[in-house]
Structure formats: structure tokens, C-alpha cells
Amino acid sequence: MLLVQTIRDQYDQVLLGLKKRNFPQATEALQQVLALDDLRKSSQTQRDQLQAESNLISKQIGSLMKEGKSLEATAAKDQSSRLKAQIKELEDQHAQVEEELKSLLYLLPNVPYVAVPAGKSAEDNEEVLSHGAIPSLWEGKLPHWELIKKYDIIDFDLGVKITGAGFPVYKGKGARLQRALINFFLDQALAEGYMEVQPPILVNEESGYGTGQLPDKEGQMYFAKDDHLYLIPTAEVPITNLYRDVLLNATDLPIKNVGYTPCFRREAGSWGAHVRGLNRLHQFDKVEIVQITHPDQSYAALEQMSAYVQGLLQKLELPYRVLRLCGGDMGFTSAMTYDMEVYSAAQERWLEVSSVSNFETYQANRLKLRFKGEDKKSQFAHTLNGSALALPRIVASILENNQERDGIRMPKVLHSYLGFDRI
RNA sequence: AGAGAGUUGGGUGAGUGGCUGAAACCAACAGUUUGCUAAACUGUCGUACGGGUUAUACUGUACCGGGGGUUCGAAUCCCCCACUCUCUGCCA
Numbered sequence: 001m002l003l004v005q006t007i008r009d010q011y012d013q014v015l016l017g018l019k020k021r022n023f024p025q026a027t028e029a030l031q032q033v034l035a036l037d038d039l040r041k042s043s044q045t046q047r048d049q050l051q052a053e054s055n056l057i058s059k060q061i062g063s064l065m066k067e068g069k070s071l072e073a074t075a076a077k078d079q080s081s082r083l084k085a086q087i088k089e090l091e092d093q094h095a096q097v098e099e100e101l102k103s104l105l106y107l108l109p110n111v112p113y114v115a116v117p118a119g120k121s122a123e124d125n126e127e128v129l130s131h132g133a134i135p136s137l138w139e140g141k142l143p144h145w146e147l148i149k150k151y152d153i154i155d156f157d158l159g160v161k162i163t164g165a166g167f168p169v170y171k172g173k174g175a176r177l178q179r180a181l182i183n184f185f186l187d188q189a190l191a192e193g194y195m196e197v198q199p200p201i202l203v204n205e206e207s208g209y210g211t212g213q214l215p216d217k218e219g220q221m222y223f224a225k226d227d228h229l230y231l232i233p234t235a236e237v238p239i240t241n242l243y244r245d246v247l248l249n250a251t252d253l254p255i256k257n258v259g260y261t262p263c264f265r266r267e268a269g270s271w272g273a274h275v276r277g278l279n280r281l282h283q284f285d286k287v288e289i290v291q292i293t294h295p296d297q298s299y300a301a302l303e304q305m306s307a308y309v310q311g312l313l314q315k316l317e318l319p320y321r322v323l324r325l326c327g328g329d330m331g332f333t334s335a336m337t338y339d340m341e342v343y344s345a346a347q348e349r350w351l352e353v354s355s356v357s358n359f360e361t362y363q364a365n366r367l368k369l370r371f372k373g374e375d376k377k378s379q380f381a382h383t384l385n386g387s388a389l390a391l392p393r394i395v396a397s398i399l400e401n402n403q404e405r406d407g408i409r410m411p412k413v414l415h416s417y418l419g420f421d422r423i
Numbered sequence: 424a425g426a427g428a429g430u431u432g433g434g435u436g437a438g439u440g441g442c443u444g445a446a447a448c449c450a451a452c453a454g455u456u457u458g459c460u461a462a463a464c465u466g467u468c469g470u471a472c473g474g475g476u477u478a479u480a481c482u483g484u485a486c487c488g489g490g491g492g493u494u495c496g497a498a499u500c501c502c503c504c505a506c507u508c509u510c511u512g513c514c515a
Contacts, residue, residue: 044473048484055484058496062441073495080495247470368471378470 001105001365003380004037017111020118020327029108036101043097047090054083106215110362112327113299113336119326126326128338131310132319135345135401143346144396145277147403148174151423154278154395166267166282173423177398177410178285180417181391182260185287185312189388192308194258194289199238201261202229207241210367212333222264231264235288236385240363243292247378248371254301255292258388260285278392279351286390290383292369295361298382299336302358305386306338309354312389315413318397319343321350335360338386342393346400351393356386399423 007014007030018026057080064073117126148154153174159167170178186196208214208230213221222231232238239259248255263286278284289308293301306322313320325337334357341350361380364370370378402409408423415421 041473044484048473051485052483054495059441061495065441077495084495 001102001362002108002111003361003365004033004101004105006111006361007033008037014111017327018108020112020116021109021330022120022328023109029104033101033104033108036097036104040094040097040101043090043094047087047094050083050087050090054080054087057083109332110330110335110359112330113358113360115324116330116336117324117326118328120328121326122329124326125323125329125339128322128324130319130321131314132317132343134319134343137345137401137403138405141346141400141403143277144344144399147346147399147408148277151408153177153423156277164282166280168278168281173418173420176418176420177395177414177423178391180414181389181394182285182287184414184417185388186258186260188312188315189258189287189289189308192256194256197239197242197257197259199235199242199259199261201232201238201264202227203232203238203241204229207237207244210241210244211237211363212366213237216332220266222266232261233265234263234387235259235261235286236290239288239290240383240385241367243369243381243383244367246367246369248292248369248381250294250371250373253292253294253371253381254297255290257290258287259290260287262286263390278396281392284390284392287388288385289388290385293382293384294371295379295382298358298360298384301382301384302336302338302356305356305384305388306340309340309356309386309388313340313342313353316394316398316411318394318401318411320353331355331357333357333359333362335362342397344393344397344400346403347396351397353393353397354387354389357384359383359385 002014011030015026015030018030023029057076061073061076061080064070064076117124119125142150145156151173153170153172155169155171156165158169159165162169190196202224205214205228208221213230213233217233221233223229224231238261239257242257243255262283264283265281267280267282289305291298291301291305310320310322320340320342323339323341325334325339330337337355337357339352340354340356342353343349344351360382363383364380367383369381369383371381372378398411399408402411410418410421410423
């Protein structure tokens, strides 16, 4: 969530930022934050003063009792009791104000970075660059949901039988392609200086709040009720939360982690015409990169991560474009996001395969993820993450773009991982 | 899953109602001294939110797993929850 200090110090920028996101009644919301914060401060000052007085009296009672002056002690007790009632009142007021302030801040999205274009929807996203020629296929080319049947490598019907829609079963070369991609992505990240982690794929409520999935996207995560645990929608959640409630040294930065996990999304209400096949699933595999950086370095890191993901797409010989998301299309918690989209020649449209974001201090504030620098003062770090990469749409575009009349070519970089070069 | 024991500052660990934000030791940092791949001594050494200051200084409050309660006063007593360890059970 946003820092009150930022809202106070950079009021105009924050207001402009919220407007860039088309956030309704931004001025009112910000004014209310500042008013509540003022109230929080003044009520704390009052409460603390009374508490100090009360503490002093309590100490005096101790020494009075020791000296056997029970009369004075009793009088002091009465006085203390009266104070206590007042303190309780101020205490409740203070707690209530803090609660109101927090829930208000939870509703405010992150402020977009200056480079983020204004806009309302995906239409307004800015194409930064595109790379690679779009392959032209013959008439009779097949979309991936036909190809996987033709070559019997991914089976949706079997998935329906054992689980339900959106839980495919990968078979034979299909399964091996999954494994090859995961290993390829992890090895590439290791070479780039990321440390591999294998986090749990169920997380508790605190973790959900830490990265901002809660309370925002409550219904989008699978939930194990008896144990009160959520299935992760992305490895971002467990990996970033490794650093929840952590005070780092400036010298520890940047932290670069990579992890492979399955991801689970209920995708409630988001199924439509063009989400056939692998385009949208309830369970899918993803390799995720996460960075924690010094605030001065986060945008350089974002560019690095973007370049890194593009490198993966180049090695996989996939045509792609990079979009800078507009204010209206960005995720709630992000300050700037690049989406990488791969062109799928059979579906004849762009498929989002990666999203790389800088959250600045938005997540760090909730996570209480800070670092201590030269000046011995602690400050919030910046968090970033990106898919590198999500498998299903990569698989879909490899299958579709590389299809030939008698098989499907596999990208060269995968041959050694796969143990075969075509399907 | 059953029974028992625990959870204190970066670490070890003392502390059963006021003199404890917390002993002692270790680690870390700064300085002094002797000097050589180190020792001795001295000092500093938690976090958050307030007040205060140009900024320091200074100062208030809270925090001894989390939440609640008793009390003038709680690390210390009571209740609930989470987690850890040991034994039994089960099991990849």
C-alpha cells in the first residue's frame, strides 16, 4: 500500500497518478487519508501523555507501598484508575482511526511511474518494440488445441475426468516438453545470477496480504478451508513473502530469486470465446523471477528483467512484442509493467506470456520489507517480479508457429533438454 | 492424531508482579594501547509510532511468539490461538 508520507510529501504527483489510473474520487480519498493521519497523530500524542502520567503514578505507588504509606498509595490508586478510563477511551479512538486509515489505504492502488502512459484499457497500452518475423503458415494450419490431439501430447478430457476443466494432462512428448522448458528457464536464470528457491505452493493469509492478493482478489485463489491456506496463483506470493518482516543490509541488495511452481487460478467469471485450449487454465506451470532492490536501482532492474525475458523469447525463436501497460490496464499493486506477448500464427493473435513489474515500495510497505543503509536508517526496499516464463502459452505458440505438415519443429535450445527435435 | 515441555534482543541465555527495554556471555561496530596475520581495555550496540530540531541532541509511548483478560502496575498471573521440541501413533 501507499506510504502516508509519500501522499503527504508528493501530494500532487500521487493525485495525478491516481487520475492516470482513472481512480474515482482521488482527491477525496487522499484528503481523507491525510485527515485520518492527522487524527492518528494527535490522538497518539494525547494518549501517550496520559499513559506517561499513569506510568509515573504506578511507579510511585510501588515506592509508597514499600515505605508503608498505604494511605497515600490508595489515593494514588484511585487517581490512576481514573486516568485508566480516559486512556482506554483514547486508546479505542486511536485504534479505530488506525483501522480506518488502513482500510482506506488498502483501497488505493499504486501510483504509476512517470513513464506509464495514460489510458483506460488494453487499447491504450504502448508498444515499446517488436521482434522477429511473423511466420506465415499454409491454409489448413491448426490451432494448438487441434495439434495436441493430433499428436496426442496434451489431454484435456483426461484432466476433466480426474479433476475438471482447465486441468490438462500432459503426456509423452508433451510432458517432456514441459519439463524441458522448466529446466531451460531455471538454468537461464541461474546464469543470470538468480538464486533458485523451491517455495511451498500453499500459503497462509499473511502472505496473501503481503503481496496484495488479499483482500483484493479473495475469490480468485483456491482455498483449503480446514487449514486456512491458499493455493498460490503465482510464485511471486511465496517468494516475495520470504522477505516479509525482514530488515536487510544495503549490501544484501539486490536480491535475485527464481523459482518454478505450479500456479492455481480459479479464474472465476473470466472464461470467454478466445480462452480455448492452453490460453487459460486453472493450473499451469511458471518460472518466476523476483528482485528486491535499492529504490535507486529498481527501474534499471526492471529494464534488465525485461531484457532478460526478451532474451528467452529470442532463444525460443518466437516473435514477440513488448507493451508498456497504460494506467488503466496495470495491476493494482504495480507502478510500471511490461507485458511480453508472443504472436501465435495459427490463432492469428498476440498471447501474453510474461508480465514484468516494479512495485516500488507498495508491496514492501505491506511486507515490512526494509533495509538499513549507510546512514543507519531503515527504509523500504523496492520489489519486482516477472514471469520467465509461463508455460502454457509458450507451448501453444511453439506448437502453432513451428508446425509443419508432418510434425512440429522444436526450438534448437531445447533439443538437449528434450532428447528429441520434433514432435 | 494423543501426551508432555517450550517460544525473551543478531546468537546463547537469566529473569515468577514494581528497582527490567530487559542481567551475563558471544557476535558486531567505534576508540585507546601494544603492535603484526592477534590480544587487552573502554564505549556503542533492537524496532515501530509520536513530540521536538534546519538537521542532530533530547524526549514520550508500545513491543519479551500472536490476541484477549486480571491489576494502580505484567516478560512474570489467567484464557484463546499459532509455532517449535520430545515421546507414542501414522506415513512418502
